[in-house]
Amino acid sequence: GENVEQHPSTLSVQEGDSAVIKCTYSDSASNYFPWYKQELGKRPQLIIDIRSNVGEKKDQRIAVTLNKTAKHFSLHITETQPEDSAVYFCAASKTGTASKLTFGTGTRLQVTL
Amino acid sequence: GAGVSQSPRYKVAKRGQDVALRCDPISGHVSLFWYQQALGQGPEFLTYFQNEAQLDKSGLPSDRFFAERPEGSVSTLKIQRTQQEDSAVYLCASRRSTSGVTGELFFGEGSRLTVL
Numbered sequence: 001g002e003n004v005e006q007h008p009s010t011l012s013v014q015e016g017d018s019a020v021i022k023c024t025y026s027d028s029a030s031n032y033f034p035w036y037k038q039e040l041g042k043r044p045q046l047i048i049d050i051r052s053n054v055g056e057k058k059d060q061r062i063a064v065t066l067n068k069t070a071k072h073f074s075l076h077i078t079e080t081q082p083e084d085s086a087v088y089f090c091a092a093s094k095t096g097t098a099s100k101l102t103f104g105t106g107t108r109l110q111v112t113l
Numbered sequence: 114g115a116g117v118s119q120s121p122r123y124k125v126a127k128r129g130q131d132v133a134l135r136c137d138p139i140s141g142h143v144s145l146f147w148y149q150q151a152l153g154q155g156p157e158f159l160t161y162f163q164n165e166a167q168l169d170k171s172g173l174p175s176d177r178f179f180a181e182r183p184e185g186s187v188s189t190l191k192i193q194r195t196q197q198e199d200s201a202v203y204l205c206a207s208r209r210s211t212s213g214v215t216g217e218l219f220f221g222e223g224s225r226l227t228v229l
Contacts, residue, residue: 089156100169100172105155
């Protein structure tokens with residue numbers, strides 16, 4: 001089955017700096033890669049996703065890059081703000097109605113003033 | 114409701130007790146997933162329903178875990194004879210699922226189970 005590894009497990013940045021979280025996956029058939037943000041005690045919420053037919057996707061301060069050859073993808077947050085502090089999870093799956101997401105172990109991002 | 118609703122939000126059980134966790138998915142969502150999230154870990158897949166059919170239960174850790182979705186909407190995850198290692202947050206998620214396309218997965222707030 002799919003295995004997703006995520007690094008780092010914790011990340012502390014100063015407000016305004018950039019943050020980068022990296023994930024690798026094992027199943028070359030995976031072609032959908034979402035990122036979820038989970039605040040303490042709250043539900044995971046999708047913040048951005050990318051499909052394997054593109055190498056990069058951007059949404060305001062958030063971008064995701066995908067390298068299918070190397071089987072890794074990354075989340076980039078620019079101009080970080082205190083409200084970006086949360087746990088971020090990467091995930092991978094194949095497309096299809098029955099496809100299940102396999103999650104990474106999470107990165108706790110803390111943005112300090 | 115507007116989102117995925119789960120109940121109870123918190124459940125404390127004594128070891129050996131049975132528990133039942135309920136999930137109300139977003140109306141019209143065909144796909145429903147259950148995930149288990151241990152403290153400090155990512156969600157781990159338990160089981161998947163497409164309407165009322167349980168198509169994948171490969172993630173259920175033992176035969177003490179049972180899930181159903183009899184009418185294709187509300188789902189219940191039942192854990193029999195709870196053990197301390199069952200302590201976790203149980204997340205339910207639903208997806209509209211257009212055939213051949215992976216849509217956004219919407220999560221509930223979870224049910225936090227503590228087994229004493």
